[in-house]
Amino acid sequence: AQSVTQLDSQVPVFEEAPVELRCNYSSSVSVYLFWYVQYPNQGLQLLLKYLSGSTLVKGINGFEAEFNKSQTSFHLRKPSVHISDTAEYFCAVTRTGGGNKLTFGTGTQLKVEL
């Protein structure tokens, strides 16, 4: 089975500052990794995904994440955040061949302040 740990439940940051949201996973088999964003009263929207190839993946809204197999991490980063990035961010994992069945972390609330 796979599991995901998001150590930070809340991350406050000032507008235009950089941010990193941490995600670590555990799995005995190879995995695919995802970051989703949830705006208030909305469903989850895919930000980016790692399936294979380059370990640095770029997503929507200026976000990127780096897959680090040795550290079993998939941290999400943005060099300069905006107020509109205020949302909850979920890291998720599925084993390769797992057919989209995702295991989610507990989420990180990103709060961007002026």
Add this chain to the structure above:
Amino acid sequence: DARVTQTPRHKVTEMGQEVTMRCQPILGHNTVFWYRQTMMQGLELLAYFRNRAPLDDSGMPKDRFSAEMPDATLATLKIQPSEPRDSAVYFCASGLRDLNTEAFFGQGTRLTVV
């Protein structure tokens, strides 16, 4: 614009009543998921269908919950009888197994049982 459609968006019901939530997956998708989101438990997988057949419903309380796919365009999640502890946001998601990529989420049904 393909999207997962969930109805109703909000539901308030009295304890003991039957609740039915509906989901229309994206046309052509062959996997459907039901997730429940609460503050305490985060996102929990309740049930998982592939090609309309239930593959995993281990996350679902069997005594009161049931999930079905009468046809490829409709998935239902029923709770009978409902209890206050069932209050949560229920998300449906669909995906394409053969591509083994992300799941696409609906906007959720916010259920309140009083």
